[in-house]
Structure formats: C-alpha cells, structure tokens
Amino acid sequence: MREITPLDLPDMARGAAVLGTGGGGDPYVGRLLAQQALLRHGPVQLVDPMEIDDDAVVIPTAFMGAPTVMLEKLPSGAELTAALQALEQLIGKKAAYTVSIEAGGLNSLIPFVAAAELGLPLIDADGMGRAFPELQMLLPTLGGVSATPMAIADERGNAVSLETVSNGWAERFARGVTIEMGCSAAVSLYVLTGRQVKDMMVHGTMTLCQRLGAAIREAGEAHRDPVAAATEVMGGRVVFRGKIVDVQRGTQGGFARGEAVLDGLADDLGSRMEVAFQNENLVASRDGEVVVSVPDLICLLDTDTGEPVTTETLRYGLRVSVVAAPCDPRWRSTEGLALAGPAYFGYDHEYVPV
Amino acid sequence: MREITPLDLPDMARGAAVLGTGGGGDPYVGRLLAQQALLRHGPVQLVDPMEIDDDAVVIPTAFMGAPTVMLEKLPSGAELTAALQALEQLIGKKAAYTVSIEAGGLNSLIPFVAAAELGLPLIDADGMGRAFPELQMLLPTLGGVSATPMAIADERGNAVSLETVSNGWAERFARGVTIEMGCSAAVSLYVLTGRQVKDMMVHGTMTLCQRLGAAIREAGEAHRDPVAAATEVMGGRVVFRGKIVDVQRGTQGGFARGEAVLDGLADDLGSRMEVAFQNENLVASRDGEVVVSVPDLICLLDTDTGEPVTTETLRYGLRVSVVAAPCDPRWRSTEGLALAGPAYFGYDHEYVPV
Numbered sequence: 125m126r127e128i129t130p131l132d133l134p135d136m137a138r139g140a141a142v143l144g145t146g147g148g149g150d151p152y153v154g155r156l157l158a159q160q161a162l163l164r165h166g167p168v169q170l171v172d173p174m175e176i177d178d179d180a181v182v183i184p185t186a187f188m189g190a191p192t193v194m195l196e197k198l199p200s201g202a203e204l205t206a207a208l209q210a211l212e213q214l215i216g217k218k219a220a221y222t223v224s225i226e227a228g229g230l231n232s233l234i235p236f237v238a239a240a241e242l243g244l245p246l247i248d249a250d251g252m253g254r255a256f257p258e259l260q261m262l263l264p265t266l267g268g269v270s271a272t273p274m275a276i277a278d279e280r281g282n283a284v285s286l287e288t289v290s291n292g293w294a295e296r297f298a299r300g301v302t303i304e305m306g307c308s309a310a311v312s313l314y315v316l317t318g319r320q321v322k323d324m325m326v327h328g329t330m331t332l333c334q335r336l337g338a339a340i341r342e343a344g345e346a347h348r349d350p351v352a353a354a355t356e357v358m359g360g361r362v363v364f365r366g367k368i369v370d371v372q373r374g375t376q377g378g379f380a381r382g383e384a385v386l387d388g389l390a391d392d393l394g395s396r397m398e399v400a401f402q403n404e405n406l407v408a409s410r411d412g413e414v415v416v417s418v419p420d421l422i423c424l425l426d427t428d429t430g431e432p433v434t435t436e437t438l439r440y441g442l443r444v445s446v447v448a449a450p451c452d453p454r455w456r457s458t459e460g461l462a463l464a465g466p467a468y469f470g471y472d473h474e475y476v477p478v
Numbered sequence: 479m480r481e482i483t484p485l486d487l488p489d490m491a492r493g494a495a496v497l498g499t500g501g502g503g504d505p506y507v508g509r510l511l512a513q514q515a516l517l518r519h520g521p522v523q524l525v526d527p528m529e530i531d532d533d534a535v536v537i538p539t540a541f542m543g544a545p546t547v548m549l550e551k552l553p554s555g556a557e558l559t560a561a562l563q564a565l566e567q568l569i570g571k572k573a574a575y576t577v578s579i580e581a582g583g584l585n586s587l588i589p590f591v592a593a594a595e596l597g598l599p600l601i602d603a604d605g606m607g608r609a610f611p612e613l614q615m616l617l618p619t620l621g622g623v624s625a626t627p628m629a630i631a632d633e634r635g636n637a638v639s640l641e642t643v644s645n646g647w648a649e650r651f652a653r654g655v656t657i658e659m660g661c662s663a664a665v666s667l668y669v670l671t672g673r674q675v676k677d678m679m680v681h682g683t684m685t686l687c688q689r690l691g692a693a694i695r696e697a698g699e700a701h702r703d704p705v706a707a708a709t710e711v712m713g714g715r716v717v718f719r720g721k722i723v724d725v726q727r728g729t730q731g732g733f734a735r736g737e738a739v740l741d742g743l744a745d746d747l748g749s750r751m752e753v754a755f756q757n758e759n760l761v762a763s764r765d766g767e768v769v770v771s772v773p774d775l776i777c778l779l780d781t782d783t784g785e786p787v788t789t790e791t792l793r794y795g796l797r798v799s800v801v802a803a804p805c806d807p808r809w810r811s812t813e814g815l816a817l818a819g820p821a822y823f824g825y826d827h828e829y830v831p832v
Contacts (some may be wrong), residue, residue, distance in 0.1 A: 210641075283641040284651055287564075293636050301652040303640075 125175065128236065131161045131332060139336030140189040140232035141432035142354060142447075143329070145421050147380070147404035148229015148255030149187060150434060153198060158233040161201055161240035167371075168236050168247035170330060173321050176221060176247065180318035183208055184251070185238040186231045188259065188298060189308030192376055201237045203277040203310035208238055210275035210283050211312040223247040225314060225322065227329035228255025228404070229434075246330070250413070253326035253452040254421050257379060257403040259298060260291035261464040263454055264314055267324040274298065274313035278305040282347035299308070307375075316359065326452050332357075340430040350430025351445045358423075360449030360478065361417050363408065364397045365390035365427060368442045373435070379403050382444055384424075384438050386446070395408055397446060399424065402437045406469050416448040417466045419455035420478045423447040448478045479529065479599070481521040482590065484513045486688060493591065493690030494586035495786035496708060496801075497683070499775050501734070501758035502583015502609030503541060504788060507552060512587040515555055515594035522590050523599035524684055527675050530575060530601065534672035537562055537573035538605070539592040540585045542613065542630070542652060543662030544729055544757075555591045557631040557664035562592055564629035564637050565666040577601040577675065579616055579668060581683035582609025582758070583788075600684070605668065607680035607806040608775050611733055611757040613652060614645035615818040617808055618668055621678040628667035632659040661729075680806050686711075694784040704784025705799045712777075714803030714832065717762065717769050718751045719744035719781060722796045727789070733757050738778075738792050740800070751800060753778065755789045760823050762800055770802040772819045773809035774832045777801040802832045 128136075139154035144151065147276045162168060176182075185208050187199055212218055219242075223233045239246040251262040253312035259271055265392050271294040276284040288294040294313070302309045316324075336357045341352035355362055364384035373382035381402050386397040394410040405422035408415055416422050424433040427443040456477060462468065465475050482490075491509035511783065516522060530536075533732075539562050540649035566572055571823035573596075578589045578618055593600040605616040613625055625648040630638040638655045642648040648667070656663045690711045697707035709716055720740035735756050742749040748764040759776035762769055770776050778787040781797040808814050810831060816822065819829050 280647070281643045282647050282651070285639045285641075287637045287639075289635045293634070296658050297636070297638055297655055300658045301651055304650050304654045313751075 125169055125171050128170050129167045130162045133159055133233065134339030135341060136330065136334040137233055138340055138432065139333035140227065140229055142336055142423050142433060143227050143232070143333060143421065144229030144255045144403045144432065144434065145423055145434040146401050146433070147257065148226060148231060149438065151229055151233060153442060154230040154233030157199065157201060158236040161237040165240040165408070168239045170248050171221065171245045173247050173249045173325060173327050176318040176321065178317060178319040180220040181217050182221045182223055182247065182316040182318060182321050183211055183312055183401065184223050184225045184314050185235045185310070185312050186225050187234055187308060187389065188302050188311045190380055197306060197308055199308055199310065200279060201241050202236045203279050204234065205241045206277040207253070207275045207284060207310040207312040208242065210277060210285060211273060211315065214273040214275065214285055215315055219244060221245050221247050224250040224330065225328065226250055226252050226255050227333060228252070231255070232333055234328065245339055247321060249321060249327050250328045251325055252328055255404050256464055259295045259313065263316060263323045263452065264316060264320060264327065265291045265463060266454060267318060267320065268423045268461050269314060269316060269324065271313045273315070274311065276301050277310045328383040344429060351425050351427060351447065355447050358421070358447065358449040360421065360447045362445050363448045364388065364410060365447040366392050366397060366444065368438060368440055368444060371438045371440065380435055382435065386444065389443065399446070402469065405435070407466065407471055414473045416478055417471065417473065417475060418469060419451040419460065419464045421449040421451060423449065450478045479523055479525050482524050483521045484516045489512055489691030490684065491587055491691065491696060492585055492694055492786065493687030495788060496580065496690055496779070497581050497687060497775065498583030498786065498788065499611045499758045499777055500755050500789040501611065502580060502585060504790065505583055505587060508584040508587030511553065511555060512590040513706050515591040519594040522593045524602050525575065525599045527601050527603045527679060527681050530672040532671060533647060534574040534643050535571045536575045536577055536601065536670040536675050537565055537590045537666055537827045538579045538668050539664070539666050540579050541588055541662060542656050542665045544734055551660060551662055552662040553662055553664065553718065554633060555595050557633050558588065558592045560631040560637060561594045561629045561664040561666040562596065562664065564631060564639060565672050566667065568627040568629065568639055569669055573598060575599050577679070578604040578684070580604055580606050580609050581680065581687060582606070585609070586622060586687055588682065601675060602684045603675060603679040604683045605679055607683055609758050610818055612737040613649045613667065617680065617806065618670060618674060618678045619645045619817060620808060620813050623668060623670060623674060623675065623678065627669070628665060630700050631664045640662065648749065682783050697782060705779050705781060705801065707786055709801050710777060712775070712803040713802065714775070714801045716797060716799050717802045718742065718747050718764060718800040720751060720798065722792060722794055722798060725792045725794065732787055736789065740798065743797065753800070756823060757789070759789070761825055768827045770832055771825065771829060772832060773805040773814065773818045775803040775805060777803065804832045
C-alpha cells in the first residue's frame with residue numbers, strides 16, 4: 125500500500141494518456157478532477173490487489189460518453205459518488221474498495237475522485253490494461269462477471285439502473301442513456317469480489333501509468349529520447365515516424381470516429397500510415413498493410429516531447445511516432461479476440477500479435 | 479366492485495380505441511393479451527376508486543413504444559409482470575391494486591393482463607381520460623406525483639429502472655431505452671396512494687370504454703347511427719364527415735407522426751379537413767381553420783360502422799366522421815395546457831375548448 129498525493133498525478137495522467145491509445149477521454153480532465161478531490165480530502169491509499177480479502181466488495185467507477193464532449197461539459201465528482209452509492213443500494217452492500225475498469229485515459233484517474241470523496245482505498249489494477257470504447261470489453265466479461273447491476277448518474281440528479289441479460293445489452297442501454305444525458309455520465313458497474321480482482325484484472329496498471337509518465341518526463345529533462353523511454357517501459361516498438369497530413373473525425377452513436385493519415389519521416393519505417401479510431405486507435409496500416417491492430421496498443425506520441433496525442437488533439441503538421449505495444453495476453457485468446465479483436469470492429473484482417 | 483370476464487373485453491376494446499383518438503396502440507392487441515390472461519387466470523375485479531383505502535399502494539402498468547411496431551412484435555404478459563415486480567422491489571412495497579395510466583388504446587386493457595397474472599384488483603380509472611403520446615402527460619404530474627421510480631422490462635429479460643428529477647426526464651430516458659429494446663417495452667411507473675388515485679385520476683373510464691363500445695355495437699345491431707350513439711356517450715359533436723384522400727406517415731424518434739387529409743361529404747360541415755397526429759390525433763383544421771385540438775379528443779370513426787379508425791389503419795377512400803369531445807376539465811388549466819396543449823406540440827394557435 126502507498127499514498128497517492130496530488131504530486132503523483134501529473135506523471136500518472138501522462139502515462140494514462142499513452143495507455144489510452146488515443147482515446148479514453150482527456151486525462152487532463154481526470155487529473156484536474158482527481159487533483160481537486162485529493163486537495164480537498166487528502167491522499168488516497170493505493171493497494172496492491174494481492175493484499176485484499178478474497179470476499180471484499182469492490183465497486184468500480186468510471187465516466188462513459190464521447191471524450192470530445194467531456195472537454196466541454198466538465199464532469200463533477202458528485203455524479204460519480206451518486207453512481208457508486210446507487211449501486212451500493214442496489215446490491216445492499218457497501219464498497220470496501222473502488223478500482224478503475226480502464227487504465228487508459230480519463231478513467232484511470234476518475235476512480236481517485238470517488239476514492240477521495242468516499243474515503244475508499246483504490247486497487248492498483250484495471251479491467252483492460254488499456255482503454256477500449258465499449259463497456260463489455262473488460263477482462264472480467266471473459267471470466268463471466270456481469271456488468272450489471274449497473275448505475276448511471278448525471279449532473280442533474282437523474283439516476284438510471286440496469287439489470288441486463290448480457291454485458292452487450294448493458295453497453296447498448298447505457299450508451300443510449302448516456303446520449304440522452306448529454307453524451308457523458310458517471311457509471312458504476314461490474315461489482316467484483318476481491319478474488320475476481322486478483323484473478324481477472326490487470327495488476328499494477330496505476331503504477332505502470334505513473335512509471336510511464338515519469339519516464340517520458342525524465343527523458344525530456346535529461347535531453348534523452350522520450351519516445352524511446354516510453355517504448356521501453358511498455359515493452360513495445362516504434363512502427364512509424366511521420367507528420368500528420370490529414371484527419372477525418374465525427375461523432376457517431378456517442379463515439380468519436382475517424383482516421384488520421386501520416387506521411388513518413390523515417391526512411392526505414394515506410395512512407396505512409398493510416399490510423400483508424402473509434403474513441404481509441406483501432407488499426408494502423410503502413411503502406412497499405414496492417415501492422416498493428418486491437419487488442420494490441422497503438423500509441424501516438426509527439427516525436428519531440430513524447431507527450432501522448434489523443435484523437436481529439438490530432439492536427440495537421442504534428443510530428444508523431446507510432447508505438448505498438450502488446451496487450452494483456454488474455455486478450456489474445458479466442459474469446460478475448462471475439463470481444464475486442466479486429467473482427468468485432470468490422471475489419472476482416474487476421475490479428476497479428478505485436 | 480364488479481367482475482370483468484373475457485366477454486366484457488370486445489366492447490371495452492372498441493371504446494378504448496375511440497378514446498385512443500387515433501393512437502394509444504391497437505386495442506386489438508391489448509384485447510388479445512387480456513383475453514388470454516383472463517381465460518387462464520379467471521375474471522379480474524374492477525374496483526371503484528372511492529372504495530379503496532387512502533393509503534393503498536397502487537402501481538400502474540402499461541406498454542410504451544411505437545404502436546406500429548407493437549402490431550408486429552406482439553408483447554407478452556411476462557415483461558409486464560417483470561416491470562411491476564421490479565418496481566415493487568425498488569419501493570420495497572407490494573401493490574394492492576394496478577390501474578391504467580391511459581384510458582385510450584392498448585393501455586386501457588394492458589393492466590387487465592397484469593391484474594390477472596398477479597391476482598390484483600384493477601381500479602376503474604386512468605390518468606388521462608384519453609391517450610397521450612408522452613409519459614409525463616398524466617394528471618398526477620399536475621398534482622406533483624413523480625413518474626419515478628420507474629421500471630422498464632423487455633421480452634429478453636432485461637430490466638432498466640429510472641429515478642429522475644422530473645417526469646419530462648423520465649420520458650426522455652424511457653423513450654431512449656424503449657427504442658433500444660426494439661420500440662416496445664413494458665413499463666411500471668407513477669406509484670400512487672389510494673388518496674392520489676381518488677384526487678388526481680379520471681374516475682370510471684374503464685366502464686366508460688365499455689359503455690362507449692357497447693353503444694356503437696348496439697346501434698349497429700339496431701340499424702341506428704353508430705357515430706351518433708358514440709358521440710352522445712362522449713358528450714361530443716360531429717365536426718366533419720368525409721373521405722380520406724391522403725395520408726402521410728413516418729416513424730420518428732419512436733413516434734408515429736403524420737397527417738391525414740379528408741374531402742367533405744356533408745355540405746354543412748365544410749369541404750376539407752386536415753388531421754395531424756403524433757401517435758394520437760393532435761389538431762383538426764377545417765377549411766384552413768383549427769376546430770379541435772389537444773387536449774380535447776379528436777376521434778375518427780368509420781361513418782358506416784362507427785368503428786374507431788387508428789392512425790395505423792387510415793387509408794385512402796375510407797369514409798369517416800370526425801368527432802370532437804371535451805377532455806377532463808383539469809387539462810384545461812394553465813398547467814394542463816402547458817403539459818399537453820397545442821403549444822407543447824409546436825402549434826401556435828390558441829386552444830379553443832370543444
């Protein structure tokens with residue numbers, strides 16, 4: 125167990141943005157909210173998953189919606205605690221811990237807000253090891269854990285709860301409700317036991333975010349290559365270096381969808397790359413050939429500073445390096461690929477692991 | 479108190495279709511479901527609202543969605559009882575009675591299904607005295623009763639519950655969820671006390687439906703004018719007689735919207751009428767001038783048989799009489815008109831009572 129103070133958050137947010145693979149919401153928003161909550165309520169205890177009781181009640185918290193909207197409609201901690209408490213009431217039990225369902229982007233820092241507001245310790249783990257656009261794309265889904273009962277709350281005081289026959293239906297209803305709530309809402313779902321956290325979540329990802337963010341910052345301070353530093357922490361490799369020459373983007377069905385086109389600046393890494401995204405980067409093709417795809421991580425980093433580039437901040441002329449990193453091995457199982465592999469997103473190429 | 483058997487249902491369904499003012503869903507579907515439930519479980523007790531205890535727990539049941547879809551995707555009693563029981567669980571109380579929120583169309587007969595399945599008596603009353611397209615358009619809304627907690631259930635076993643800050647928000651979320659459920663869902667909402675039923679509901683409307691349906695049938699059997707018979711029971715008047723020459727129709731945002739154009743066949747009643755609808759008939763204009771509008775009732779009856787014509791069964795060549803009938807007087811208050819008057823539906827004319 126260790127204490128997380130507001131000083132830990134900037135590195136953690138930077139690392140979370142890298143694992144967000146372009147999406148997962150702007151971690152700057154998450155950082156601001158977490159910072160405010162930690163300043164008001166004091167530090168949050170970050171707990172190793174192996175330290176918790178097998179029968180502990182663990183209730184995750186998150187924001188759901190279109191990241192582009194969250195930049196304009198800043199969420200508050202009130203709806204987060206409302207969602208968590210509504211779920212406590214539904215199950216008739218109190219949470220002993222909260223945890224992140226998604227280590228990438230906004231949702232890696234959001235549970236710190238709930239933890240600080242409610243005085244709960246936070247578990248150093250998450251349910252994806254990255255960010256994914258849909259709520260059923262969680263390793264516990266593979267383990268048979270139900271996303272429901274699930275609670276959804278907005279900033280007006282509205283609350284919706286779901287009890288569905290599958291996690292896919294939970295995604296469908298929750299997406300519809302989130303859209304009615306103005307494309308962003310606080311959610312609490314996937315009630316887990318301590319044992320399930322140990323068996324099904326990705327361990328240590330909050331600490332990984334912090335290490336990754338620190339590596340980029342320290343490389344910059346020491347005038348070393350920050351992209352190389354990040355790549356090393358993630359165990360990945362640089363698959364392209366180039367300049368953004370085109371971005372197409374739209375909000376569709378509550379998602380930010382689009383594509384970025386890059387012109388090559390490193391002769392040995394090809395001349396053109398296309399990166400398709402749905403909130404997160406999904407597929408990177410180099411000179412017409414797929415080189416990385418979901419569930420592996422496709423991270424765009426500013427070539428000079430190593431700062432992660434989200435799909436909202438893609439813009440013409442930006443020089444970026446594209447880093448491919450391996451996903452949690454459980455995503456590479458047949459069931460994992462069915463849930464979050466290229467075919468699910470409508471691509472017909474085979475998945476080739478990084 | 480009296481017993482309702484399957485033999486009472488055909489007249490009741492016919493009358494309900496008249497009060498449905500073109501919408502409210504096909505009462506034939508409601509009649510089939512109610513008939514089946516009464517044959518299986520025996521008669522249902524119909525109770526006068528003045529007979530019930532002031533503190534009795536009353537839980538209404540209904541179907542929500544696009545009537546055009548319900549014709550193709552026949553709802554079952556299972557999701558109705560699921561919705562009512564989900565709401566019982568939310569409030570931690572058992573229903574002593576169920577009641578209709580809407581006397582017009584499908585939803586006048588639907589509560590008989592829940593009553594028969596669960597062995598509950600049904601109150602002879604409803605919340606509108608007619609049919610309206612949106613769930614906040616209920617007299618209890620005017621009395622400050624919350625539509626939530628509300629439960630929504632589908633035929634797959636999914637359940638959604640709502641707790642909203644206003645009945646307008648309940649409509650918005652419930653509509654979105656209903657659309658995701660395939661444009662039709664069972665709902666249970668507006669938990670009422672016996673006192674609230676007495677004070678805020680329209681009394682005797684189940685019996686009115688039956689009387690109205692019987693009057694049309696008996697007039698036909700006796701070779702009297704069935705339209706005149708219906709008009710008399712409703713205390714209304716015939717405002718047009720003509721032939722349908724055009725129908726425009728579409729499904730939009732979960733509603734059936736459109737307009738019918740009629741050519742006159744009775745010289746003293748004008749030469750042309752336009753009837754605009756959103757599930758229900760909203761505004762009837764005669765030779766360019768509004769003659770009836772919501773919240774008053776606009777009922778299209780087959781001129782020969784007196785059978786009610788719903789917006790789904792409007793077709794070229796049909797000879798219809800347009801009957802205008804007064805709404806419950808509480809709809810004519812400033813608050814009532816704000817909730818369900820012409821301005822709410824986007825019309826800029828003043829409301830002129832029938």
